[in-house]
Amino acid sequence: MSAVLSPALVAHLPTGLLVDGHWGPATGGRTFEVADPATGAVLFDVADAAPEDTRRALAAAHEAAPAWRATPPRARGEVLRAAFERLVARADDVAALITAECGKTRAESRAEVVYGAEFLRWYAEEAVRHPGLVRTAPAGTNRQLVHRRPVGPALLVTPWNFPLAMATRKIGPALAAGCTVVVKPARLAPLTTMLAAEVLREELANAGLPPGVVNVVPTARAAAATAPLLADHRLRKLSFTGSTAVGRTLLAQAADHVLNVSMELGGNAPFLVLADADLDAAVDGAVVAKLRNAGQSCVAANRFLVHDSLAREFARRLAARFEALRLGPGNEDGVDLGPLVDPAAVDKVDELVADATERGAQVLTGGERPRGPGSFYRPTVLTGVDPQARAVREEIFGPVAPVVAFADDDEAIALANDTEHGLAAYAYTTSLARAMRLSDELEAGMIGINRGMVSDASAPFGGLKQSGIGREGGEAGIEEYLETVYVAL
Known part of the structure; x- marks a missing residue:
């Protein structure tokens, strides 16, 4: 166990699966180890989600979707704002956890807490700013109404190198837009993402909102665990950050159902x-x-x-x-x-x-x-x-x-x-x-x-060519979780 983690953090850090508002073991009780890269010492054993677990998580997200979509934008924003304040208040613990599982220096880990939490504050404010349009058609025969609505349950696949910021950069705009989520954190560093999810779970519960809005399924068998979700019609969105090679594979799988995708891939x-x-x-x-x-x-x-x-x-x-x-x-x-x-x-x-x-x-x-x-x-x-x-x-x-x-x-x-x-x-x-x-x-x-x-957090993050599709952060980030509907009146 890393000496930098406080006893209180160790005692209350979730290491299971978060499905429908409850932390629990994976099917069969399988786990995988998370190690400190500075020493090789094992930090925690974390639940290893199987395909049946990820399907349960998607079912929970699908069940919670109508109620979350109907939740007033201001209420959604207040959940994100409260989570922002909680993470900032616990900055020392969150930074220590980032250092333990990623190896970052203390200064870099603290900087990530500030950066990562800022996505929750930014999208707490963006939740109430979905632009629309009402105008008379050029022919003068009718009116045009254009509005935005959440795309639906989203699978968010995050990398290990910024375990807080990469999670909040996806979760923040998804929740602000009215989407429910299933988060698949990286095998090498899932703990910080799970801690952030617990903060969000508690804030959702405090507000009396649906428990299945945020679900988390850590796994050492990513391809096997996520493939059933990509083939499930209930999933409406995939957001992935990782290598270009894996991104190509996921794009091919998403094509079968013409799944809405965002890809933040490799760089050079x-x-x-x-x-x-x-x-x-x-x-x-x-x-x-x-x-x-x-x-x-x-x-x-x-x-x-x-x-x-x-x-x-x-x-x-x-x-x-x-x-x-x-x-x-x-x-x-x-x-x-x-x-x-x-x-x-x-x-x-x-x-x-x-x-x-x-x-x-x-x-x-x-x-x-x-x-x-x-x-x-x-x-x-x-x-x-x-x-x-x-x-x-x-x-x-x-x-x-x-x-x-x-x-x-x-x-x-x-x-x-x-x-x-x-x-x-x-x-x-x-x-x-x-x-x-x-x-x-x-x-x-x-x-x-x-x-x-x-x-x-306030600027669009993303690339050209084989570095990705879509943008995260800024005003553009929430667009990835909204679809446009035109009504002729």
Whole structure:
């Protein structure tokens, strides 16, 4: 058991399935282990949902849907607002749990609590703002009424790397729109999502609202547990965050029933440093864009494309910053960078670094896993990287920064867009004209100009090309859970 978790949290943390307002065991009593990535120690045994359990959860969501849809928008918003306040009040416990199951540093975990809770506050306010339309038809023969209504029960599949924020970013708009939900949290880090669900369950109960509005089905057998739901006509929405490969599979399954889908998939974010960039600012931004959650973020900078005149100095300064960071368990004081999520993640990062060096890249710093327990990898800077290296072509999901030099802006944009992904991009320049050109020509759904972070609960989050379909966050997020109805009067 991790020493950072308070006895009160441990005593009351749910580890079962939440179905129709009650926590309980999985069919057959099956469980799976959740481990601390910094030590490998088992934290909790969590219920392992079977297909029959997920079907029960969908049945509960379907049963609760009419009453929740009929609940006044203000009442739905007040449940979300109350849950926001509860999570913020328990920020220390929630952050400790994030650190325990994800390995994040304390500072990063606290930042996620603020960010993740904000989705509940934002959508508490958006719940009462569904725009509609009434107008006279151009021919003058009738009136047109356009209104919005909830799409229906939704399956929300969340990743492990932001276990609070990725859950609230989906649950918040779904509940605000009037949809009931079945949440399938990630096997590696389900606990924080389950804690947030318990807060929502309690607030729904306090308000006398239907118990089946929020259901949670952790499982180590995701494909088997979710397949029956995708084939069930009662499910009306799928929202998935994860890899592009899994997203393609889910899209194929959803096609059979023409299921409404939202997909937030993989990234391969370029970080451009143009010839006129403020190099100090670019290095500061690179550290933020690359090392948030040890590089385990879909919007992490993946490829550093730097003008020839700056590439050597940029790489040198970035390596110096990386070398100054302290690597260790996230719950220890003074730690700047935590572990990767599991040994398999370390193996993949090591493979990508080995491939780059075999193609001629040089390691300025890092490039190895330290001795001792835990899934750690030293922050790494590579120079002279072949643009065809796997570390440039694939999502790294670790603390590795491959630096590729370019000659001019045209080449930089071509290199940046040379990927199947289009989630995020970053660029540093002191020229407004260059910034505007990049905003027009970079093939990414989110672009950070002279800043290394783009995420904000009030802004639309999503990508182009094979990085996804739809948007989360901002005004656009609730649109994913509403359907448009036109009435001719």
